[in-house]
Amino acid sequence: MSGGKWLRRLQFGVLATLASVLLAGCGSDYVVLNPKGPVAGTQYDLIMISIILCAVIVVPVIALTAFIVYRYRDTPDNKATYKPNWDHSTTLEIIWWGIPIVIIAILGYFTVRDTYALKESPNKEVKPITVQVTSLDWKWMFTYPEQNIATVNYLQIPAGVPVQFHLSAEAPMNSFWVPELGGQIYAMSGMTTELYLQADEPGEFQGRGANFTGEGFAHMNFNVKATTQEEFDQWVKEVKGTTPAMTKEDYEQLKKPGLTEVATYSSFPEGLFEEIVAKYGHGHPVDASEIRTYGDKKDETSAPQMPNMNMTPGMNH
Incomplete structure (x- = not known):
């Protein structure tokens, strides 16, 4: 040639x-x-x-x-x-x-x-809020233990405030990801993983499941809305005053395989997230009463913890 x-x-x-x-x-x-x-x-x-x-x-x-x-x-x-x-x-x-x-x-x-x-809070001067994340078939459930409210396929957070996520699963392992706010981290049954995220300014972002979990995997998306602290507090009041409480029966229906629209609840059963973690902690001597309130220091009897696998975008361990 x-x-x-x-x-x-x-x-x-x-x-x-x-x-x-x-x-x-x-x-x-x-x-x-x-x-x-x-x-x-x-x-x-x-x-x-x-x-x-x-x-x-x-x-x-x-x-x-x-x-x-x-x-x-x-x-x-x-x-x-x-x-x-x-x-x-x-x-x-x-x-x-x-x-x-x-x-x-x-x-x-x-x-x-x-x-x-990245294992630490991105803003040491502001107290983080805690959100518990549960991966279900095929939806995301968010419980706010400090506000005692719950949402499905929707996450609202205050801008400028660190959010400490604790994640687990009552379904096949998934990966929680809000690309514009941070990298992926696994949600796995029987244990918790931890992730800090923070939005600098008010805005709307797309969250998604980044690990294949079956038929409805492609629809495991959720909206993330960052607002001012005042708007977040007002939203919490509206949720508590205008939406029904989640019962154990509601959760049993919610965890069944299938797609679900956005939903909000004025409260949720006490210790629900801890029970989900303990339920699948096979071989670990834990029960719901032994799992401390997240955000507090845990002792040796706490639920099994996984390291903070705060992945860079696009990586999946």
Whole structure:
């Protein structure tokens, strides 16, 4: 193949790849790259650092690959030096081992630093509110233990206030994700995981289930509405004054497989979330009475806790 034809094919391949990447997101926002809170902002910075560090390796490798293929192509007029017995270069060995080691060390430092930082509240000056999240077939239930209200497929939070989520499941394992506010974390039966999120300003965001759980998985979406503290307090009052209380019978119906519209409840059975966690804690000597109120310090008899797997967007352990 002549050099001109080879270059034209390379150009076509590059343009096709760029078109695929750029057009893949047409008509929608890149929500993962559009952080609306401090947790998502930290994860965004980590993503950018990772991309830059990876590009330091990937871009030169791709460029060198293209150069070598072109420089040493098999053509009659190619005057490139031919060294069939060459097999070692100390300089090159240092370069292609040293640079990746340094990059991995830098990336490891930032990853460890941010992973530990994200285990804590993003705003130490403001007391967080607690929301208990239960993954069901195929809907999300949110209980607010401090306000004693519950919602289904809808989450309202005050802007500028950290939200401490405690997650479990009465269904197959799922992954809770609000892309604009932070990364994913698993909700698993028989245990709790923990996640901090915060919205910087009032707004509406889309939450979703990010782990396949069966037939209705694609519909496990929920709206997240961040409002001022005053509007949040007013919403709580309206819910408590205008909606029915959730009974044990209501919950038994709710947990059955199927899709459900948005619902709100003025109260929920005391200890409901703790009972859900304890129910599936096979092999663990716990019951609902032993699980402390979340947000308080737990002792050794507390429900089994999983580490805070606060994942970066797009990652799923």
